[in-house]
Amino acid sequence: MLAASLLLSLALSPLAAGASPDARAAAPTNEDERARLEAELTLELGAASPPPDAPVVPLPPGPKILPDISLVGTFAAAAFTREPTLRLAAHEPLHDGPQLQEIELALQSNVDPFLRADVYFAITEEGLEVEEAYATTLALPWNLQARAGHFYAPFGRFNQVHFLEMTPFVDMPLPNRRFFGGEQLRGTGAEASVLLPLPFFLELRAAAITAGNEVSFGVEGSEIERATDLLGVARAMASFELADRLTLNVGASVASGPNATSDPIDEGAHRTDVYGGDLYLRLRDRSSRAFTALQSEFMYRRASAPGGRVEQSGVYAWLVRRFDAHWEAAVRGDLLPDGSEAGRPELEEELGPFLEPISQWRVGGAISWYPTEFQRLRLQVNHDSGIRARGGHARSGQEFFLQYQFVIGAHGAHPF
């Protein structure tokens, strides 16, 4: 019965009679007749599912809504004249011979008119990890902006960039490696920032994120019991146009959170505070891609542990000259002057070796060649003093790196 009524409906449909939808629209009398028939049939045959008003026509294929996708592959060959100094597996060359530094896969897109999302996956010899994944607001009032997700903490300059793509060296400056490790300072949480309405650029950022960083903090997200178990990070950054093509950025940062020198975490007892100051001076040449830039950061860390306190400072400075579209040369000096202890801090847990006061220095130079905008070959040589800890002796050595990088996919914008 139902099948028969459907067949009847179909047979009586305007399309089956050869009438086009346009013809139907142009002839209201047919519409009236159709409505009358439909009511009559409903009465006679019962209320079966009504036929669709118009045939379902598949939409023509349109542009697909996909995020911007890009991939950066970075490989290195390394040679060390002695064991490389203490470092954690991540994105730096770790051993002699060829190695994958990182495959970075980025997906970026607006979520809606009010939010954009940036997601970066990193594939290293250690496996796959979410390097960053965060959403950023686009339309908050009062010059405010918020970010939420997993991201690099707003501390200093180096810590906020994907250094393999954005810096002129194969490796990390010593203070950043010593204080934040190979993964840099990042975590899951939220950030608020404001651009102050002043005649010059001044931006303030504050973030609360998990303190899982295994070099200065070491408190996993699962151990969090109260708000003070989170890592608080704040930064102020100002920028000045000193001349037509000369820009100076200066910043100050602080990160403060619990550390895992005691287990379980003792509320408020053992914390690490890191303070930083940074500057970036950039002179762009008049009519080319050439520029000269000086970047420097100073960092100071104070960590309390059962029985005492450890303090360490560090500084690095690099000078880079981009000659043209193809060539770049850079030199860098890193210094971790003698750290100090107060009391008899017990540095036994996993954090211990990284909090221990040391001294170390390093100088290095790198030359980069960009055959095109989308690939790069880099040669770097370091002289490293080695780590001297608690009056011990350091073994100096040389480090040699040859690095290759390629970029495919959407063209990412470079932060200044």
Add this chain to the structure above:
Amino acid sequence: MHSRVFAALLALAASTPAAADVRVVASVPALGSIAREVVGDAGRVDVLAPAEQDPHFADGKPSMILALNRADALLFAGLGLETGWLPTLVTASRNPRIQPGSPGSIEATAMVPLLETGGRADRSLGDVHPGGNPHVWLDPRRARTIALGLAERLAALDTERAAAYRANASRFAAELDRRIEAWEKAMAPYAGRSVVPFHKSLVYLTDWLGLKEVATIEPLPGISPSPSHLAGLILRLRDTSPPPLVVSEPWHNLGTAATVAKKAGARFVRLPGDVGSVPGKDGYVAHLDELLARLRAGWEGK
């Protein structure tokens, strides 16, 4: 005391652009010069990229974020021209008026007919713009369309001054009409002549004037020429009669361009950068006057 400080901070935080002053930010100077004609006395126009630098590779500086933060509208070329520096600035501007899709986000290339569209999105073809060539402003007919289109967009954003934007744009369009006639007359003797630009940045100019772009010094967009490519190019140009004019904007390798011209028996002309790069040639019309005069001088051997 505290309440006074708070009130001052509140006033500071709330200091959005005055209603009397529309703020337009243009990504590149040529678009800025068109915007200035349309905005006139109704507001101010800030330009981000310097006139002497390749618009693909401008530095996205924090000071630009400040300008974007206060903008009512952002006029940009689009099609990926500014993709290396502008998107992060727009996000960091925290300004909902100019975010992609907002009425104040105005893409110049969306207003005009495009050339070189429908190409393959494939980097084996160089740093391509698959949506079309973005260097639209060197064709004054398209500049005219952009001016009129911008006036409509600004009129919708700022209805109080709608008449002023439309009147300014009409005045500029009328001036361009007069100039186009004069420019076409002055350039008519050179129609069909061959030019060899460094990059594919002149396609709209050559299309307008009926010039023939026989090659580019770059083998592919954004790919620097190798000696073997240059040798082949020079041999080709030697067979081109009459000899082509080798031209380049100042941000490309001028030495390479001049050497190619010399070895091919052609003349080399250094083109001005963007609008404002030549002292005293600050406006759109003066800039195009200068550019065309340099081309004519090149052909005349001056």
